[in-house]
Amino acid sequence: MNDLTPTREQRTAALEGMGCKRKRVEDIRFTQGKGNYVDDVKLPGMLHGDFVRSPHAHARVKSINSEEALKVPGVLAVITAETLKTVNLAWMPTLAGDVQMVLADGKVLFQNQEVAFVIADDRYVASDAADLVEVEYQALPPLINPFNAMAADAPVLRDDLTGKTDGAHGARKHHNHIFNWQMGDKDGVDAAFRKADVTIKELISYQRVHPCPLETCQCVASFDKIKGELTVWGTFQAPHVIRTVASLISKIPEHKIHVISPDIGGGFGNKVGAYPGYICAIVASIVTGRPVKWVEDRIENLSTTAFARDYHMTAEIAATKDGKVTALRVYTIADHGAFDACADPTKWPAGFFNIVTGSYDFPVAHVNVDGIYTNKAPGGVAYRCSFRVTEAAYCIERAMDIMAQKLGMDPAEFRMKNLIRREQFPYTSALGWEYDSGDYHVALQKAMDTVGYAALRAEQKARQEAFKRGETRELMGIGVAFFTEIVGAGPSRNCDILGIAMFDSAEIRIHPTGSVIARLGTKSQGQGHETTYAQIIATELGLTADNIAIEEGNTDTAPYGLGTYGSRSTPVSGAATAVAARKIKAKAQMIAAHLLEVHDDDLEWDVDRFRVKGNPEQFKTMTELAWAAYNKVPPGMEPGLEAVSYYDPPNMTYPFGAYICVLDVDVDTGATKVRRFYALDDCGTRINPMIIEGQIHGGLTEAFGIAMGQEIHYDEDGNVTTASLMDYFLPTAVETPVWETDWTTTPSPHHPIGAKGVGESPNVGGVPCFANAVNDAFKFLGSTHIAMPHDHWRTWTVADKLGLHA
Amino acid sequence: MAKTHVTMKVNGAEVEGLVEPRTLLVHFIRENLQLTGTHIGCETTHCGACTVDIDGMSVKSCTMFAVQADGSDIMTIEGVANADGTLSALQEGFRMMHGLQCGFCTPGMIIRAQRLLQENPQPSEQEIRMGISGNICRCTGYQNIVRAIQYAAAKINGVEFKEAAE
Numbered sequence: 001m002n003d004l005t006p007t008r009e010q011r012t013a014a015l016e017g018m019g020c021k022r023k024r025v026e027d028i029r030f031t032q033g034k035g036n037y038v039d040d041v042k043l044p045g046m047l048h049g050d051f052v053r054s055p056h057a058h059a060r061v062k063s064i065n066s067e068e069a070l071k072v073p074g075v076l077a078v079i080t081a082e083t084l085k086t087v088n089l090a091w092m093p094t095l096a097g098d099v100q101m102v103l104a105d106g107k108v109l110f111q112n113q114e115v116a117f118v119i120a121d122d123r124y125v126a127s128d129a130a131d132l133v134e135v136e137y138q139a140l141p142p143l144i145n146p147f148n149a150m151a152a153d154a155p156v157l158r159d160d161l162t163g164k165t166d167g168a169h170g171a172r173k174h175h176n177h178i179f180n181w182q183m184g185d186k187d188g189v190d191a192a193f194r195k196a197d198v199t200i201k202e203l204i205s206y207q208r209v210h211p212c213p214l215e216t217c218q219c220v221a222s223f224d225k226i227k228g229e230l231t232v233w234g235t236f237q238a239p240h241v242i243r244t245v246a247s248l249i250s251k252i253p254e255h256k257i258h259v260i261s262p263d264i265g266g267g268f269g270n271k272v273g274a275y276p277g278y279i280c281a282i283v284a285s286i287v288t289g290r291p292v293k294w295v296e297d298r299i300e301n302l303s304t305t306a307f308a309r310d311y312h313m314t315a316e317i318a319a320t321k322d323g324k325v326t327a328l329r330v331y332t333i334a335d336h337g338a339f340d341a342c343a344d345p346t347k348w349p350a351g352f353f354n355i356v357t358g359s360y361d362f363p364v365a366h367v368n369v370d371g372i373y374t375n376k377a378p379g380g381v382a383y384r385c386s387f388r389v390t391e392a393a394y395c396i397e398r399a400m401d402i403m404a405q406k407l408g409m410d411p412a413e414f415r416m417k418n419l420i421r422r423e424q425f426p427y428t429s430a431l432g433w434e435y436d437s438g439d440y441h442v443a444l445q446k447a448m449d450t451v452g453y454a455a456l457r458a459e460q461k462a463r464q465e466a467f468k469r470g471e472t473r474e475l476m477g478i479g480v481a482f483f484t485e486i487v488g489a490g491p492s493r494n495c496d497i498l499g500i501a502m503f504d505s506a507e508i509r510i511h512p513t514g515s516v517i518a519r520l521g522t523k524s525q526g527q528g529h530e531t532t533y534a535q536i537i538a539t540e541l542g543l544t545a546d547n548i549a550i551e552e553g554n555t556d557t558a559p560y561g562l563g564t565y566g567s568r569s570t571p572v573s574g575a576a577t578a579v580a581a582r583k584i585k586a587k588a589q590m591i592a593a594h595l596l597e598v599h600d601d602d603l604e605w606d607v608d609r610f611r612v613k614g615n616p617e618q619f620k621t622m623t624e625l626a627w628a629a630y631n632k633v634p635p636g637m638e639p640g641l642e643a644v645s646y647y648d649p650p651n652m653t654y655p656f657g658a659y660i661c662v663l664d665v666d667v668d669t670g671a672t673k674v675r676r677f678y679a680l681d682d683c684g685t686r687i688n689p690m691i692i693e694g695q696i697h698g699g700l701t702e703a704f705g706i707a708m709g710q711e712i713h714y715d716e717d718g719n720v721t722t723a724s725l726m727d728y729f730l731p732t733a734v735e736t737p738v739w740e741t742d743w744t745t746t747p748s749p750h751h752p753i754g755a756k757g758v759g760e761s762p763n764v765g766g767v768p769c770f771a772n773a774v775n776d777a778f779k780f781l782g783s784t785h786i787a788m789p790h791d792h793w794r795t796w797t798v799a800d801k802l803g804l805h806a
Numbered sequence: 807m808a809k810t811h812v813t814m815k816v817n818g819a820e821v822e823g824l825v826e827p828r829t830l831l832v833h834f835i836r837e838n839l840q841l842t843g844t845h846i847g848c849e850t851t852h853c854g855a856c857t858v859d860i861d862g863m864s865v866k867s868c869t870m871f872a873v874q875a876d877g878s879d880i881m882t883i884e885g886v887a888n889a890d891g892t893l894s895a896l897q898e899g900f901r902m903m904h905g906l907q908c909g910f911c912t913p914g915m916i917i918r919a920q921r922l923l924q925e926n927p928q929p930s931e932q933e934i935r936m937g938i939s940g941n942i943c944r945c946t947g948y949q950n951i952v953r954a955i956q957y958a959a960a961k962i963n964g965v966e967f968k969e970a971a972e
Contacts, residue, residue: 023901030909031897031916033843033883040842124828214847214855214910214944265845265910266944298848526908526945694904697947725852725942733935733948 011607016546017539018753021690025530025550035263038218041233043291046220047076049281050126051300052116052133054108057142057375057718058155061104061135064116069129072120076288078133079117079280081105087286091160092249092279095272095497096349097168098178098340099160100378102276108137109157109338110377111720112303117280119292142375142718143176146312146335149372150174157338157373168340169349169371176373178340179349184366184431189318192327192364196318200403202785206391208310208335208376208712211383212730213525215265216301221281222291230285231258234278236553237271237523238563241497243555245274250282261553267525268702269381270306272343272565277305303723306343307376307712308383310335311391315399323407325418328365328430330356330395334380336371342380343565344387345495345502351387352486352652354431358396359440359484359656360418365430375718384702384763386487386566393483394788397768401480401775402784410457411480411772412448416441419482426749433486435654439682439746444482447658447680450742453478456662464780473668479661479773483765487757488571488653497562503648504572505559506580508537510641512630514623516541516548518577521561522569523553527759528691529569533577535687536753540581541588542608542622559644567655567757570687571748576647578752583643587629592620594634653748653756657681659769665777667804670796672708672774674737679765684747684756696762697739703766705731707774709791729791778802812876816841817885825872831865832856834872835882843883843913847942854941857914858882864921866940883913886920895958896920905954907945915941919955928959 006014016022029035052064066078077083081103084090091099104115116133120126141155148154156162156175165172169179193199219234230252236242239261247254264271281294296305311334318327334350336342344351350369357365382388404414419440420427427435447453460476467475492501505521518537522529534548552558561573585605592610593600596618603610611619620628629641662676679696686692709729713722722728747754767788774790775783781802786794799805809824816839823838835841835858847855849868856868859881886894896916899905906912915938922929922937929937934952943951960967 024904024906026909027901027906028893030906030912031893031900032887033841033913035843035909037842037845037910039836039846042837042840123833124826212944214853214908214942215845216847264908265847266908268944298850298853526910528907690904694907694946694950697949698907698945699947701947702944724850725848726850730853730942730944732939732942733952734939736935736948739947739949 008607015538015542015544015608016535018535018685018687020535020688022531022535022545022688024528026528037215037263037265038220038233038235039295041220041262043220043222046291046293047119047121047284047288048123048126049284049292049294050118050123050130051114052118052130052135053112054104054115055111056108056137056139057111058140058157059108059137060140061106061108061115062138063136065134066116068134069118069132072125072129072132074122074125075118075120075129077119079103079119079284084283087283089249089279089283092274094339094341096340096342096344097346100339100341102279107159110375111718112300114276117284119284119288144374144376144714144716144718146333146372146374149176149374157375178336178371178373181350181369182367183354185364186366188364189327189329189366193318193329196326197321198319198406199316200399200406201314201316202399202402204313204315204395204398204785205787206309206311206394207788208307209383209706209710210302210307210712210728211268211270211381212302212728213266213268213270216296216298217271217275217277217305218295219278219281220291220293221285223285223289225289229256229258230282231260232282233260233262235264235271236261237267237525237565239523239553239555240521240560241563242274244500246282259555261523264523264525268384269308269565271525272381273306273341275305298725299723302712302728303720304377306381307337307379308381309391313391313395315395317399317403319403319407323409323414323417325360325362328357328362330367332369334369334371335374335376336380337374337376337378339378340371341378343382345489346497347494348387351382351389353388353392355389355433355484355486356392356396357429357431358393359420359482360400361420361424362430367431376714382566384699385760386485386489389485390764390767393764394768394771397481397483398771398785401772405779405784412444412453415480415482416444419444434651435484436651436748436750437746438484438654438656439744440482440656443656443680443682443744444658446742446744447660447678451660451676451678453660473666475665475667475777477663477665477773477777479769479776481659481765481769481772484654484656485567485761485764486652486654487567487760488649489566489568490652491650492648500562501648502562503646504561504568504576505644505646506573506576507559507644508580508584508642510584510626510629512627514543514547514626516543517551518548519551519558520573520577521559522564522573524564527564527569527695532687532691536574536577537581540578541585559646567760570755570757571653571751572647572649574755575649575752576645579647580643580645583645584641587641588622588625590637591625591628591633595620595628595632650750653684653751655681655683655756655758655761657761657765659765661769661773663773665774665795667799670792670799672790672795676740677737678740678742679762680742680744681758681761682744682746683758683761684745684751685754686743686745687755692758693741695759696741699760699762700739700766701731701736703763704736704770705729707767707770707788707790709789711789810873812872814875814877815879817881827871827873829872830868831870831872831875832867835867841882841884845910845913847910852942854918855911855914857917857941859917859921864918881917883917886916895961896955899954899957899961903950903954903957905946905951911941911943915943915951923955923959923962927963
């Protein structure tokens with residue numbers, strides 16, 4: 001060894017492996033406008049499709065007349081449900097076990113529902129012609145309020161379900177009922193409530209919102225009549241599942257379907273499902289023999305594809321008078337819109353809503369969810385969260401605050417008293433989840449210490465006194481939220497989509513020169529997978545990240561996987577990546593032993609090489625071993641150096657965090673100003689701290705949008721009144737607060753690298769934290785629960801109702 | 807529909823084309839000129855993904871007709887990199903400060919930030935936030951976009967940029 005030999009630390013740093021703030025590979029193309037998104041795909045002879053949509057929320061379709069539309073030069077065809085019936089595609093299966101109209105079949109069930117699909121050689125012409133399709137409707141009474149859905153005289157929405165007393169998830173008790181889902185110990189909960197010193201009960205509604213990625217949903221379908229093969233480029237978070245679904249419903253063999261997700265402009269759950277636009281574009285391409293592009297506009301996006309939430313949760317907590325929780329009971333009305341098109345694992349009609357006991361040691365709990373139909377768009381996707389986890393976190397975090405208020409306890413102190421203790425992990429919750437790991441008290445204490453919690457409460461007290469004396473018109477709110485997520489779906493024993501277990505995959509191939517290509521079953525929509533998966537491989541195999549190419553999204557080349565949503569990429573495909581790398585490493589060790597003429601067990605791993613134990617000068621680097629794998633393998637060993645892993649996770653992962661928000665409310669304008677937002681996240685092993693921080697900033701900003709202004713709102717006639725960015729709140733740089741991020745590290749004990757996933761945590765924890773802060777500002781005036789979103793008008797209204805404007 | 811002949815300078819090159827009077831500038835740029843770095847996010851002037859620079863002003867090209875841009879001088883994201891092909895100070899700043907994730911807003915954001923720094927070479931944080939408020943990002947929460955623009959401003963002004971500690 002001489003002075004020029006790199007040290008162990010230098011060799012480690014050169015890899016740019018796990019734990020380093022590696023700059024993103026993707027940015028080179030994105031900063032130069034050289035990304036390749038779906039609308040950038042242009043094929044010779046490509047046609048464009050556009051929808052005729054329903055102006056009514058609920059109506060019979062009496063007739064559709066396409067005569068005038070077909071006269072427009074450049075129009076090739078107008079597809080209706082009648083056309084689709086000839087190929088048995090007027091309806092399509094949903095991921096939730098329901099069926100959904102592709103095009104209106106006799107009725108429309110929500111405003112802007114797809115009625116006809118116009119195909120033309122130009123997108124302007126398609127739009128012109130769509131305006132000329134004459135549809136005659138007979139309006140029917142709309143059902144908008146979910147609480148009226150199961151009234152005896154409620155309108156019948158789904159004629160197709162007449163007489164069907166069973167749905168995909170058991171018995172239906174009303175013509176607008178989809179499912180009832182219960183979990184937990186009902187009798188035990190009833191008994192605990194009878195004995196309780198203190199109880200609270202509150203209706204906590206989480207309004208309907210929309211993920212609204214900046215790129216809308218879109219696709220290009222191209223059917224090759226000669227080969228009988230279909231290629232679809234689309235905004236698909238789960239391309240392999242889309243291919244399987246396309247094969248099952250089109251009867252085209254799966255190997256003759258090529259699904260490609262190119263660069264995706266944000267997903268947030270919006271791009272998991274299958275939408276009528278995809279089906280229509282595929283059918284149109286099969287019919288015309290030419291490629292067909294379908295691109296949603298923003299109004300179509302907000303009003304038809306994939307809403308989220310619309311959960312109306314009545315939460316009850318029982319507690320002792322000294323502040324120990326003894327039971328939780330939650331009854332939920334879940335508004336699924338016109339079709340049950342939730343993108344949940346098949347056996348979970350309410351997602352993982354039974355994470356609703358949160359981070360607290362509830363001895364018993366019971367949840368009861370009724371899913372119902374209304375005349376609203378279908379969806380119910382996991383908007384930047386695991387399935388129904390943000391609903392659960394909002395519910396329990398509001399309810400805990402309300403109980404603390406009733407007990408006269410500080411909300412942080414009340415949480416400290418009830419958090420699951422470190423020594424209780426692995427912890428089985430009253431609703432059946434096994435929390436893998438956690439160190440909750442340390443996290444909350446760190447958060448409180450960092451923000452100076454006691455001093456903030458003292459300041460708030462002084463401000464309240466000043467307010468009462470009329471010296472200020474501002475109220476100060478301090479929001480505390482402690483959340484536990486459940487991500488990384490999931491184990492095959494309880495998670496599947498349409499019967500396909502929710503494993504995920506990685507295939508790694510080492511080339512002779514030591515450069516690498518790895519392909520995965522997930523699909524990045526901005527998470528930076530090309531950067532971070534390479535970091536895992538770099539650390540595992542001792543090869544530099546810059547020499548590792550990551551590919552996703554092409555079903556022909558990538559191993560089968562279930563896609564990216566529910567923070568599952570790192571917990572599942574990240575694990576597969578490590579497992580595949582370890583298979584390669586094991587083979588490399590045998591090759592190294594052969595070359596160094598020692599036994600396998602006489603070797604030890606050292607950053608980027610195997611060396612002989614006790615003789616570190618004797619070593620073979622991974623780069624050398626890659627070359628040797630193609631020409632000097634031990635006798636009897638196959639040449640080559642590659643591996644694949646299909647990883648079936650033994651458990652979910654449970655990231656958690658402690659968030660604190662400080663804000664001021666002007667009671668005369670309703671305006672709120674976030675003074676400080678501190679987010680401590682524990683996502684286990686941290687792969688790239690820069691990307692983690694970016695994910696948290698983004699998730700908090702989406703949480704801010706949801707809590708402070710977002711709502712997909714319908715008027716009583718079923719008109720969606722928030723279907724453009726004029727009406728639907730997306731925070732700009734001006735409103736968005738400054739974020740402070742922090743962390744603790746509690747690795748997952750069952751994940752190969754200890755990582756838990758992080759992208760959705762800030763949304764799950766952020767929403768209740770903002771809501772708790774606004775509520776906290778008003779609670780000394782006797783207010784217990786204010787519904788989201790906390791926009792200026794609503795907040796002003798709250799102040800007005802409390803008599804603050806008298 | 808009858809077509810109109812338009813000529814303009816785009817990223818320094820003279821271009822021309824036949825467009826319908828109703829053809830949006832963003833479609834002319836993306837479809838006729840094949841410059842697909844300019845994106846469409848809302849078609850209603852709210853999101854800023856389609857921002858291009860026209861005669862020294864940031865313009866949302868989804869609500870301008872191509873015929874209105876006849877004779878103008880336009881820069882799109884494809885014209886931002888340095889002449890030698892290296893990333894401009896802003897492009898570099900966005901990468902170094904992790905100012906992008908999905909990349910869909912990025913071209914419009916960089917084009918806007920470039921004009922902002924020409925209008926105000928040393929903007930405060932608040933001036934940056936106000937200056938990019940016509941451009942929506944759904945991924946980053948803006949904090950790192952602000953830092954990216956500060957990084958670029960420092961580099962252009964030849965002063966040291968102090969990266970905030972995580």
